Amino acid sequence: MHELAICQSLLDQARQIADHHHASGIERIIVQIGPLSGVEEPLLAQAFLIARSASGFPDAELEIETSPIRVHCHQCRTTSEARTNALLCGTCQSWQVDLISGDEMILKSMVLSEQPAQLIEAG
Ligand SMILES: [Zn+2]
Known part of the structure; x- marks a missing residue:
């Protein structure tokens, strides 16, 4: 597992x-x-x-925090949050983005x- x-x-x-x-x-x-x-x-x-x-x-307890998916856009050069099923720029909807965090x-x-x-x- x-x-x-x-x-x-x-x-x-x-x-x-x-x-x-x-x-x-x-x-x-x-x-x-x-x-x-x-x-x-x-x-x-x-x-x-x-x-x-x-x-x-x-006795240790586990606490899980979920971090957001953040992408940097090559088109409009902004950083925005994206959804799990659609890695698109939140500003201009371009797919030419780099994953900054989320994995x-x-x-x-x-x-x-x-x-x-x-x-x-x-x-
Ligand atoms: Zn963009």
Whole structure:
């Protein structure tokens, strides 16, 4: 399962950050996922439950934020948001666009178990 491998590497990354900050555990992991990343959010959430129990952070929660699809247009040279099923410029409807964001899957931030809890910006 694709999503399980993603969760495992996500938790590995989170563990390194937690170790670096000498945290006792991880409360929450916040990820940002673009609609074009190919990651299915429900499957990711499900896989996370499996991965976290093996990771040593059984109480960690996953929070998923969806990032917008943004394109840069070669015709009118603006940057706009596009829909998943139509990668067109939002200003002039041209299809000659470059994808700027929307296909990423990043560990955005996490909340570590500490006294007091601390929000770490990861990205
Ligand atoms: Zn345009």
